[in-house]
Amino acid sequence: MTTLALRPFEFFFAQYRRVWRGSAITSVVTPVVYLLALGVGLGVFVDRSATLPGGISYLEFVAPGLLAGTMMQIATFESSWPVLSAIKWDRQYHAMLATPLRVGDVLLGHQAWVAARLTMIATIYLVVIAAFGGVSSALGVLAIPVAVLVGVAFSAPIAAWAAHTETEVSFVAIFRFLILPMFLFSGTFFPISSLPAALEALAYVTPLWHGVSLCRQLTLGDVAIWKAFGHLAYLVSFAAVGLAFARYTYRKRLVL
Amino acid sequence: MTAHDGQPLVHAHGLVKRFGELTAVDGVDFDLKRGEAFGFLGPNGAGKTSTMRMIGCVSPVTEGTLRVFGLDPARDGVQIRGRLGVVPQMDTLDMELTVRENIVIYGRYFGLPRRALGTRADELLEFVQLTERANDRVEPLSGGMKRRLTIARSLVNDPEVMLLDEPTTGLDPQARHVVWDRLYRLKQSGVTLVLTTHYMDEAEQLCDRLVVMDKGKIAAEGSPRELIERYSTREVVELRFENGRPDDFGYWTDGLVSRVESLPDRVLLYTDDGDAAAHELHERGLVPDSVLVRRSTLEDVFLHLTGRSLIE
Numbered sequence: 001m002t003t004l005a006l007r008p009f010e011f012f013f014a015q016y017r018r019v020w021r022g023s024a025i026t027s028v029v030t031p032v033v034y035l036l037a038l039g040v041g042l043g044v045f046v047d048r049s050a051t052l053p054g055g056i057s058y059l060e061f062v063a064p065g066l067l068a069g070t071m072m073q074i075a076t077f078e079s080s081w082p083v084l085s086a087i088k089w090d091r092q093y094h095a096m097l098a099t100p101l102r103v104g105d106v107l108l109g110h111q112a113w114v115a116a117r118l119t120m121i122a123t124i125y126l127v128v129i130a131a132f133g134g135v136s137s138a139l140g141v142l143a144i145p146v147a148v149l150v151g152v153a154f155s156a157p158i159a160a161w162a163a164h165t166e167t168e169v170s171f172v173a174i175f176r177f178l179i180l181p182m183f184l185f186s187g188t189f190f191p192i193s194s195l196p197a198a199l200e201a202l203a204y205v206t207p208l209w210h211g212v213s214l215c216r217q218l219t220l221g222d223v224a225i226w227k228a229f230g231h232l233a234y235l236v237s238f239a240a241v242g243l244a245f246a247r248y249t250y251r252k253r254l255v256l
Numbered sequence: 257m258t259a260h261d262g263q264p265l266v267h268a269h270g271l272v273k274r275f276g277e278l279t280a281v282d283g284v285d286f287d288l289k290r291g292e293a294f295g296f297l298g299p300n301g302a303g304k305t306s307t308m309r310m311i312g313c314v315s316p317v318t319e320g321t322l323r324v325f326g327l328d329p330a331r332d333g334v335q336i337r338g339r340l341g342v343v344p345q346m347d348t349l350d351m352e353l354t355v356r357e358n359i360v361i362y363g364r365y366f367g368l369p370r371r372a373l374g375t376r377a378d379e380l381l382e383f384v385q386l387t388e389r390a391n392d393r394v395e396p397l398s399g400g401m402k403r404r405l406t407i408a409r410s411l412v413n414d415p416e417v418m419l420l421d422e423p424t425t426g427l428d429p430q431a432r433h434v435v436w437d438r439l440y441r442l443k444q445s446g447v448t449l450v451l452t453t454h455y456m457d458e459a460e461q462l463c464d465r466l467v468v469m470d471k472g473k474i475a476a477e478g479s480p481r482e483l484i485e486r487y488s489t490r491e492v493v494e495l496r497f498e499n500g501r502p503d504d505f506g507y508w509t510d511g512l513v514s515r516v517e518s519l520p521d522r523v524l525l526y527t528d529d530g531d532a533a534a535h536e537l538h539e540r541g542l543v544p545d546s547v548l549v550r551r552s553t554l555e556d557v558f559l560h561l562t563g564r565s566l567i568e
Contacts (some may be wrong), residue, residue, distance in 0.1 A: 100365065
């Protein structure tokens with residue numbers, strides 16, 4: 001299984017090589033712009049008037065949030081349109097399944113590719129954050145794998161949905177009504193304690209909040225070990241359940 | 257080798273494929289021999305593609321027995337697919353990659369080493385006459401070129417059997433002939449070809465043996481020549497009437513031909529001597545607007561077996 005699953009990976013890599021320049025530039029420019037606007041620009045105002053838990057700067061607060069939130073968005077994108085396309089429009093999955101590859105290989109190979117893309121982007125992101133002074137501990141390096149895990153916790157269930165749905169219309173709704181609110185209200189830009197009690201409870205349930213919290217603990221070097229394990233376990237279960245669902249919907253859609 | 261000489265390369269017995277309530281393949285039997293070109297002929301919805309997909313181990317068998325290279329698709333799909341070359345009905349090429357990359361990446365799915373694949377891709381592109389387009393993107397290629405690329409790609413693993421699902425559907429006549437020529441060469445080189453088609457001429461050109469499928473069942477089996485001899489006459493006279501045909505048509509043709517087939521736009525007379533029949537008809541005083549004497553084809557066989565044309 002493992003070696004077979006690496007083969008689709010090569011396809012996605014070959015496809016990526018055609019667009020890597022544009023993609024690499026975007027990967028660097030996006031965090032720079034976000035950190036300039038929010039960490040530096042908005043941060044000046046925030047730091048002047050408010051005190052964040054632990055007395056940290058707003059840049060230090062928001063940077064890990066942006067990292068985790070961006071991973072969620074990229075992962076969701078990479079597992080929505082590309083998955084449906086490989087089933088329905090460009091049909092690359094069908095090409096793969098005519099060869100020794102099995103449905104599980106196709107799914108794992110694609111998800112492995114998404115994880116690899118996330119690793120590249122998370123690494124660039126963390127370097128940019130560090131350059132802005134947003135990483136105050138060497139433990140911050142571990143925010144890279146955690147951010148990738150946040151991404152997979154989204155990409156796996158989204159891939160499951162994409163293999164189930166007939167059209168792409170739901171993808172826009174997912175972005176608008178699930179991903180965007182999570183990006184804004186999961187402790188990314190402000191502590192969720194500022195939310196009304198009901199929404200705060202809701203925020204605890206989102207995998208993004210767990211991802212943001214864990215990334216923040218790592219970049220600040222302020223790790224509460226049991227909480228950290230809790231966050232990890234939550235994210236891992238999302239990824240695992242998502243993969244199991246995806247395996248089911250892939251099979252249902254591709255093996256007729 | 258799992259398939260010994262004499263043992264069929266593909267063996268199907270009582271093969272059934274159901275999709276919910278719909279029975280696409282309804283208990284078919286066939287055996288394919290090494291080196292032959294075998295065709296499934298039939299209209300859309302006859303069950304050809306479903307049968308091919310079961311042989312290709314991408315669609316599970318609902319009932320019955322299927323063995324490919326003596327192996328069981330339910331258990332040995334990975335090994336079987338490794339020895340097949342598949343040309344699907346709808347192209348699955350990657351439009352963004354180059355012609356050459358499409359072959360190399362596909363070869364990687366079979367686990368072939370990258371270095372060997374470079375040489376292999378060049379040979380295959382030479383074979384399908386796409387060498388000049390090797391480094392172009394696939395998207396702007398013509399339909400015929402894409403089809404040839406799909407064929408080249410399916411050959412990357414040096415398959416023992418090629419499964420071709422409607423290999424020339426949608427191509428213009430010239431492009432079809434180029435594809436036929438390449439397939440003919442593959443057959444000469446010993447590759448077993450299994451194809452589906454609803455084109456009579458394609459089946460007559462390429463197939464040593466074929467089965468006529470209709471509504472999920474096999475209606476007849478044999479070589480194109482045998483089928484024509486068994487189910488049709490040597491020649492056919494086609495009559496067309498602009499202002500409606502005579503009501504008592506049987507009276508005019510009485511004792512003249514072995515069978516009459518009345519279609520909406522024309523009447524077909526089955527006889528071993530078309531010219532004589534046409535002449536006699538004229539003698540009897542029946543003057544249609546056009547008379548065409550031609551050799552019998554598989555179309556006539558199909559018409560006789562099912563009472564319907566192959567392509568509506």
